[in-house]
Amino acid sequence: MSDPTGPTVADVGEFPAISRAVAGRRQPDTTLVGPGHDAAVVAAGDGRVAVSTDMLVEGRHFRFDWSTPRQVGRKAVAQNGADVAAMGARPTAFLVGLGCPPDTPIAVLDEISAGIGEAAEEIGAGVVGGDLVQAGQVVVAVTVLGDLEGRAPLLRSAARAGDTVALAGRTGRSAAGLALFGAGHRGYPALLDAHRVPSPPYAAGVEAARAAAHAATDISDGLIADLGHIATASGVMIDIERDLLEPDDELRSAAVELGADPWDWVLTGGEDHALAACFAADVALPDGWRRIGTVRAGRGVTVDGRPRTGSGGWQSFSAGHSR
Amino acid sequence: MSDPTGPTVADVGEFPAISRAVAGRRQPDTTLVGPGHDAAVVAAGDGRVAVSTDMLVEGRHFRFDWSTPRQVGRKAVAQNGADVAAMGARPTAFLVGLGCPPDTPIAVLDEISAGIGEAAEEIGAGVVGGDLVQAGQVVVAVTVLGDLEGRAPLLRSAARAGDTVALAGRTGRSAAGLALFGAGHRGYPALLDAHRVPSPPYAAGVEAARAAAHAATDISDGLIADLGHIATASGVMIDIERDLLEPDDELRSAAVELGADPWDWVLTGGEDHALAACFAADVALPDGWRRIGTVRAGRGVTVDGRPRTGSGGWQSFSAGHSR
Numbered sequence: 001m002s003d004p005t006g007p008t009v010a011d012v013g014e015f016p017a018i019s020r021a022v023a024g025r026r027q028p029d030t031t032l033v034g035p036g037h038d039a040a041v042v043a044a045g046d047g048r049v050a051v052s053t054d055m056l057v058e059g060r061h062f063r064f065d066w067s068t069p070r071q072v073g074r075k076a077v078a079q080n081g082a083d084v085a086a087m088g089a090r091p092t093a094f095l096v097g098l099g100c101p102p103d104t105p106i107a108v109l110d111e112i113s114a115g116i117g118e119a120a121e122e123i124g125a126g127v128v129g130g131d132l133v134q135a136g137q138v139v140v141a142v143t144v145l146g147d148l149e150g151r152a153p154l155l156r157s158a159a160r161a162g163d164t165v166a167l168a169g170r171t172g173r174s175a176a177g178l179a180l181f182g183a184g185h186r187g188y189p190a191l192l193d194a195h196r197v198p199s200p201p202y203a204a205g206v207e208a209a210r211a212a213a214h215a216a217t218d219i220s221d222g223l224i225a226d227l228g229h230i231a232t233a234s235g236v237m238i239d240i241e242r243d244l245l246e247p248d249d250e251l252r253s254a255a256v257e258l259g260a261d262p263w264d265w266v267l268t269g270g271e272d273h274a275l276a277a278c279f280a281a282d283v284a285l286p287d288g289w290r291r292i293g294t295v296r297a298g299r300g301v302t303v304d305g306r307p308r309t310g311s312g313g314w315q316s317f318s319a320g321h322s323r
Numbered sequence: 324m325s326d327p328t329g330p331t332v333a334d335v336g337e338f339p340a341i342s343r344a345v346a347g348r349r350q351p352d353t354t355l356v357g358p359g360h361d362a363a364v365v366a367a368g369d370g371r372v373a374v375s376t377d378m379l380v381e382g383r384h385f386r387f388d389w390s391t392p393r394q395v396g397r398k399a400v401a402q403n404g405a406d407v408a409a410m411g412a413r414p415t416a417f418l419v420g421l422g423c424p425p426d427t428p429i430a431v432l433d434e435i436s437a438g439i440g441e442a443a444e445e446i447g448a449g450v451v452g453g454d455l456v457q458a459g460q461v462v463v464a465v466t467v468l469g470d471l472e473g474r475a476p477l478l479r480s481a482a483r484a485g486d487t488v489a490l491a492g493r494t495g496r497s498a499a500g501l502a503l504f505g506a507g508h509r510g511y512p513a514l515l516d517a518h519r520v521p522s523p524p525y526a527a528g529v530e531a532a533r534a535a536a537h538a539a540t541d542i543s544d545g546l547i548a549d550l551g552h553i554a555t556a557s558g559v560m561i562d563i564e565r566d567l568l569e570p571d572d573e574l575r576s577a578a579v580e581l582g583a584d585p586w587d588w589v590l591t592g593g594e595d596h597a598l599a600a601c602f603a604a605d606v607a608l609p610d611g612w613r614r615i616g617t618v619r620a621g622r623g624v625t626v627d628g629r630p631r632t633g634s635g636g637w638q639s640f641s642a643g644h645s646r
Contacts, residue, residue, distance in 0.1 A: 032371055033476055036556065038409035038540055039375035039469065041476050044367030048355055051451065052362035053466055055420035057458045086361035097378035097420070097464040128374065135380045141420040141464030143376055146362065153356055153364050217361055233359065 009109055009132070010102035025117045030092045030147070031126040040128035042093045042145055050146035050153060052083035058138035066181050069108045071196045072140065073115025080142040081123060082200035082218040082273035088154040088209025089146030091125040091202070096142055099135030112140065123202055151209040154216035159234035159278035163214055163295035168204030168275040168288045171223045172247060172262065175269025176254050188254050200273040207286035208277045216277035222268040224308060227276055227301045234278075237298030239305055244292045267308060332432055332455070333425035348440045353415045353470070354449040363451035365416045365468055373469035373476060375406035381461035389504050392431045394519045395463065396438025403465040404446060405523035405541040405596035411477040411532025412469030414448040414525070419465055422458030435463065446525055474532040477539035482557035482601035486537055486618035491527030491598040491611045494546045495570060495585065498592025499577050511577050523596040530609035531600045539600035545591040547631060550599060550624045557601075560621030562628055567615045590631060 027034045033041035042049070056062060056079070062072045081091045096116055100109065109132075120127050125144075177195025180188055200218065208216055215234055217226045223245075227238045247255070247262035255262035278295050279285060300307065350357045356364035365372070379385060379402070385395045404414045419439055423432065432455075443450050448467075500518025503511055523541065531539055538557055540549045546568075550561045570578070570585035578585035601618050602608060623630065 033410075033478065036480070037476075037478050038406040039373045039412065039467075039476075041371050041373050041410070041471070044370055044372045047367055047370055048364050049367045049372045049468065050362045050364050051416070051418060051466075051468065053418040053420050053452055053454055053464070055422055055454045055456045055458075055462070055464060057422055057456055059459075060457050083361040087356075087364070089362065093374070095374060095376040095466055097376050097466075099378055099380055099462060129376055131376055131378045133378045133380055134383050135378075135462060136382075136459050139378070139422060139458060139462050139464075141376070141378060141462075143374075143418055143420075143466040144362075145372065145374065148364070153360075153362075155356065155360050157359070 006105045006107050008102060009100055009104045009106055012106050025127060026121060027126040027128070028092070028124055031128055034126065035129055040093070040095070042128060044147065046148060046150045048148055050084045050087045050089035050148055051143065052080060053141065053143040054080045054083070056140045067196045069111035070115035073112040074119040074197045076140045076142045077116055077119035078198045078200050078273055079220065080144040081125070081202060082220070082275070084144050084146030085200055085202045085205030086154065086216050086218040086275055087146065087148070088151050088205050088216065089148045090206055091123055091144050092147050093126045093128045093145040094120050094142055095128060096130040096140065098130065099133050099139035101136060102134055104138065154205070154209055154213055154277065156215055156217055156230045156233040159215035159230050159236050159295050161236055161295055161297045162281050163278040164281055164283070164285070164291050165227070165238055165240060165293035165295060166277055166279055166285050166289040167292045168201040169199070169272060171219055171272045171274050172251055172265030172269045174198055174271040175265040176251055179258055179260055179265070180254060183258055185257065188250060191250065191254055194272065198271055198273040201275055201288050204275050204286070204288035207288060208275070211279060211283055211286045213277040213279050216275060219270070219272055219274040219276055221270045223276070224267050224301045230276070230278065231299060231301055235299070237296045237300055237302065238293060239296055239302045240293035242304055244290070267303065329428045329430050331425060332423055332427045332429055335429050348450055349444060350449040350451070351415070351447055354451055357449065358452055363416070363418070365451060367470065369471060369473045371471055373407045373410045373412035373471055374466065375403060376464065376466040377403045377406070379463045390519045392434035393438035396435040397442040397520045399463045399465045400439055400442035401521045401523050401596055402543065403467040404448070404525060405543070405598070407467050407469030408523055408525045408528030409477065409539050409541040409598055410469065410471070411474050411528050411539065412471045413529055414446055414467050415470050416449045416451045416468040417443050417465055418451060419453040419463065421453065422456050422462035424459060425457055427461065477528070477532055477536055477600065479538055479540055479553045480556040482538035482553050482559050482618050484559055484618055484620045485604050486601040487604050487606070487608070487614050488550070488561055488563060488616035488618060489600055489602055489608050489612040490615045491524040492522070492595060494542055494595045494597050495574055495588030495592045497521055497594040498588040499574055502581055502583055502588070503577060506581055508580065511573060514573065514577055517595065521594060521596040524598055524611050527598050527609070527611035530611060531598070534602060534606050534609045536600040536602050539598060542593070542595055542597040542599055544593045546599070547590050547624050553599070553601065554622060554624055558622070560619045560623055560625065561616060562619055562625045563616035565627055567613070590626065
């Protein structure tokens with residue numbers, strides 16, 4: 001924690017702490033009524049709003065000895081923003097519920113808020129509201145609103161046999177970073193950073209909706225696990241091809257050093273917040289998307305036509321530190 | 324906790340637990356895409372959405388030896404729904420982030436979810452999404468969306484000298500219930516229930532917006548504290564009249580038994596989620612509203628023209644169990 005000798009949240013009190021978190025932050029045009037009232041009012045131009053919520057818990061989703069408070073804030077925005085991007089929506093606003101112990105330095109709160117604010121601003125969204133409460137550990141609950149701008153939302157349930165399965169962004173890098181942290185290995189800074197702050201390909205979600213993708217999801221639990229959600233919801237089978245997912249040299253090198261299998265990271269590692277989508281076979285994949293497989297009749301997810309044994313991905317209440 | 328011998332959240336796993344929480348729950352017409360995708364899609368008929376978020380923490384905002392899990396869920400909806408009601412909006416959708424220890428009985432989760440679901444349904448709103456994560460204590464983060472239905476939002480910042488200050492609902496009852504719980508007194512069931520599950524006057528918020536109220540807020544931190552937020556935001560003074568806020572016989576009787584001052588409860592008790600608003604002096608107060616004072620030039624909040632000494636209300640990081 002930064003500056004443990006500075007004033008704490010308890011010293012400053014709730015209202016000043018919230019004011020500090022939103023002070024000086026620019027609001028986009030979509031923020032019609034910003035913080036400072038009982039609720040915010042956000043524009044929903046096409047008469048609909050896409051909305052999703054996520055909760056990050058200290059010691060489970062982040063650790064302050066691995067990530068700075070600012071990175072924790074950035075991660076919360078990325079994780080949540082990817083959910084509306086996977087629907088084909090553009091994030092417009094974030095709300096933040098923050099729980100922390102009373103002896104939390106106000107500097108930590110300021111840095112989490114700064115990370116949330118700057119990450120939201122980078123994607124054109126506002127931070128429009130929040131709540132600050134006392135809790136036994138740091139808990140960050142983030143809700144995102146998104147604008148579909150007249151497009152049909154991308155669901156998990158409309159993939160069809162024959163569709164092309166495509167990926168925007170990369171998988172396995174957050175899991176590799178987590179493994180490096182766990183082993184006390186501080187090489188491969190790009191992989192460590194991928195775990196600290198994922199980089200969802202926001203624009204690719206909008207492009208997929210413009211290209212009338214049949215289904216999409218973000219990769220939060222692992223490629224096989226999340227494609228499995230599409231397969232189940234759509235009543236189809238998804239086959240992915242190893243040749244199209246080859247781990248890059250960085251992943252391979254890190255895996256050699258840790259005695260790990262880079263394919264585990266690529267196929268089952270969570271938290272990269274890449275996007276996967278299923279497109280009609282005759283559609284040219286939009287910018288940022290590359291083919292990784294095919295939708296077929298059947299059920300489940302296969303790799304080169306065969307079920308993959310082992311863990312399918314990450315679940316909140318299974319063993320292990322973090323997703 | 325109910326049925327501590329039953330299966331736990333860890334036994335059941337994240338996805339089934341979320342499915343249980345939303346299964347069989349009716350969605351209103353405003354839920355265009357419900358749970359089961361990366362984000363929900365909610366109608367925002369007039370091209371705007373009112374939105375607010377709140378976090379409730381076990382041991383701080385509720386205790387399972389005082390409240391059932393179902394009551395905790397109902398309280399989370401009421402607390403959050405009152406925020407959009409205070410803007411003059413009608414709640415349309417709730418999202419729930421739930422943190423809990425892995426050994427939490429699934430029955431507890433089911434009951435919290437049932438309380439959230441039934442309370443949302445009673446006010447015509449859907450529960451459209453959620454997240455379930457592992458945490459050291461039970462944390463309920465709720466976000467509410469509201470529909471302004473073409474009305475101007477009620478802000479805190481537009482009260483004017485000469486306005487009538489009015490109240491919908493009652494104050495002091497939750498604080499009385501909390502004091503009774505703290506003293507181990509199980510009489511006055513209506514006051515205990517007022518602390519367990521507040522009853523915001525949702526319709527009164529809509530009526531206030533229809534009557535073009537100048538400012539409004541919900542009473543979450545205490546009457547004086549929350550009117551103080553309006554006074555500060557509007558640059559005015561608010562004077563309330565004791566004669567118009569007389570504690571009823573139930574409050575007086577409970578106060579006598581506990582050796583407490585019922586005026587402390589009425590003026591500074593939080594969590595009732597009554598609504599306060601400032602109306603132009605020539606406006607007939609709508610149904611559910613009664614006059615309690617007047618807006619004047621100046622600053623701060625007075626009672627019968629004098630500042631009230633003592634605590635102005637509840638703050639998250641001050642001493643004491645709960646607001």
